[in-house]
Amino acid sequence: xxxxxxxxxxxxxxxxxxxxxxxAAFLAIMSITIFWQVFSRYLIGTSIPxxxxxxxxxxxxxxxxxxxxxxxxxxxxxxxxxxxxxxxxNKSRLKLFVNLLSLFFYFILLYYGFTLAESxxxxxxxxxxxxxxxxxxxxxxxxxxxxxxxxxNILEDAKEVRS
Numbered sequence: 100x101x102x103x104x105x106x107x108x109x110x111x112x113x114x115x116x117x118x119x120x121x122x123a124a125f126l127a128i129m130s131i132t133i134f135w136q137v138f139s140r141y142l143i144g145t146s147i148p149x150x151x152x153x154x155x156x157x158x159x160x161x162x163x164x165x166x167x168x169x170x171x172x173x174x175x176x177x178x179x180x181x182x183x184x185x186x187x188x189n190k191s192r193l194k195l196f197v198n199l200l201s202l203f204f205y206f207i208l209l210y211y212g213f214t215l216a217e218s219x220x221x222x223x224x225x226x227x228x229x230x231x232x233x234x235x236x237x238x239x240x241x242x243x244x245x246x247x248x249x250x251x252n253i254l255e256d257a258k259e260v261r262s
Contacts, residue, residue, distance in 0.1 A: 104254040111251040115171055118164055118244065129157040149226035156227075156234055163241025170201075171248040195256035198249055205245040212238025 136150035169175045216235035223230060 104258070108251045108254060111171070111247050114244075115168055115248070119168060122161055122164055122168070125157045125161050129154050129161070132157075149228075152224050152226040156224075156237070159234065159237045160240070163237050164244055167241060167244035167248045170245060171251060173252075191256060191259040194259075195253060198253045198256055202246065202249045202253065205242050205249055207242075209239050209242030209246060212236070212240075212242050 132147075132150050133154050136147050136154075140146050166175065212235065216232045216239060219235055220230050220232035224234065
């Protein structure tokens with residue numbers, strides 16, 4: 100079991116590295132798109148109809164995928180009053196409980212995000228002309244990455260509780 104959990108954690112961390120590069124590319128594309136939109140609107144006098152939609156979609160993916168990376172690295176915003184007053188063993192137990200509870204909500208995001216994406220798949224974004232599915236798919240994709248990162252955290256927390 101120990102080898103499987105270590106292998107899983109290593110695979111998740113490798114996936115997170117790739118996701119980090121994808122997020123960097125999304126941020127670069129979004130920044131260039133917004134810069135070009137502002138430049139073209141105020142200096143050239145024409146507007147790019149699809150730039151706002153693309154920036155909005157990329158921002159949604161950046162937030163949701165970035166949340167999964169922040170979860171794995173323990174960098175999500177948290178109020179840590181209770182963990183600060185607990186002893187190390189109980190602090191690990193609390194962390195494990197919080198990750199298990201959070202996992203439940205990540206599954207909800209994954210499931211209902213995909214359900215929502217499917218329900219709007221027949222609609223199109225007017226500027227880009229692509230299906231609204233891809234806009235709402237960010238919810239389920241973010242939920243998926245939150246789930247796999249939460250499981251990796253749970254495996255590490257369980258190891259701390261046992262020791």
